[in-house]
Amino acid sequence: MKSIITFLALVFSFSLFAGNGKLSSVSIMTYNVENLFDTIHDKGKEDYTYLPKVIKDNSAEIQAYCKSLSKEHYKKSCLETDWTKDKLETKIKNLAKVIMTAQSGYGADILVFQEVENLNVLTMLVNKELSKFGYNYVTLLEGQDSRGIDIGMVSRFPVLSQKVHHLNLAPHSTRTTRPILEVTYAVAGKTVTVFGNHWPSQGNIDETRIVASEKLADIAKKSKSDLVIATGDFNTVKDDVLNGIKENILPIFEDVEVKGRLFNNVEAKGTHWYKGEWDSLDKIFVLKRCLSKGKVSVNYKTFNIIKENFMVRDITWTNWDDNSTHQAYGVPHRSSTRHGGGYSDHLPVFVEIDL
Secondary structure (H helix, E strand, C coil): CCHHHHHHHHHHHHHHHHHCCCCCCEEEEEEEEECCCCCCCCCCCHHHHHCHHHHHHHHHHHHHHHHHHHCHHHHHHHHHCCCHHHHHHHHHHHHHHHHHHHHCCCCCCCEEEECCCCHHHHHHHHHHHHHHHHHCEEEECCCCCCCCCCEEEEECCCEEEEEEEEECCCCCCCCCCHHHHHHHHEECEEEEEEEEEEEECCCCHHHHHHEEEEEHHHHHHHCCCCCCEEEEEECCCCCCCCCCCCHCCCCEEEEEHHHHHHHHCCCCCCEECCCCCCECCCEEEEEEEHHCCCCCCCEEEEEEEEHHHEEEEEEEEEEECEEEEEEEEEEECHHHHCCCCCCCCEEEEEEEEEE
16 A cells, blocks of 8 residues: 555656646756667668577578678677567666666656667657656657667656757768757746767767767757756766866866765766776766856756666676786676666766756
């Protein structure tokens, strides 16, 4: 009986939150969900690794593509990964568990995801796990990434507009990359614009991320919304020529993490761990113009990089540069293609902003 009453109370609070016009804050989470693929091939996309093996074994096209990959690890994964409906459903449940840890099971009002294959799989996540918590608005616009991964947003608030801003990396790269997704929401009589980002990875030169930062700054300056947020996976580390993201896209944005760590005891050293190093690849930025007008303010005490015990694990890893072996403690429990378990190689970031 207690659980039923709790659930009804949550449903009631969600309905108030979305429609009574008295909302005084909006919360946001950004989360790289690490290869959230469905089990169906999208024409024109290189999504072959995330398909059932029975389909791969009977397709000459897929076999040829996988065998053409230069790195043995990718070739083997492409040929042997058996991405099934059961594994996908396990991953969806696991991601929902992480998402709903925010605000003691209430969740953030706006969710921004990276590495989502398409609208179909994002809708599956919402319909199976999130819609019961008041998430009624789903946005994903296809980009040009060769593997097919995109940025998606899920919200409790109505969508006023949505668009993508494509990035041209030339002359620094001939690769295609994820666009910047722009979604504007109606929130208690005000407008909130969120720019979802997934910048070129560290496998690309720094100049490609400079292209992304300049594009973001250009489009953000043009926004007339009451609150403008830029968030996502910026893929920028400390030794980039950007000197971290801040130096290049500031002074127009405030990096919420900087003050957030002063006001709140954030356990996590960063959002992503790789070869013994933590970096805050995932960020939430607020346009300074919105803050200077005094109409919005960041509740820095709510800032957190979510790192629950179930989301991390201890591992032994090898530095292939010198073949040395190391122990790492409390690193993200990555998603597994073998059994669908795990969560992501990134940790989510959360903050609440007062309107």
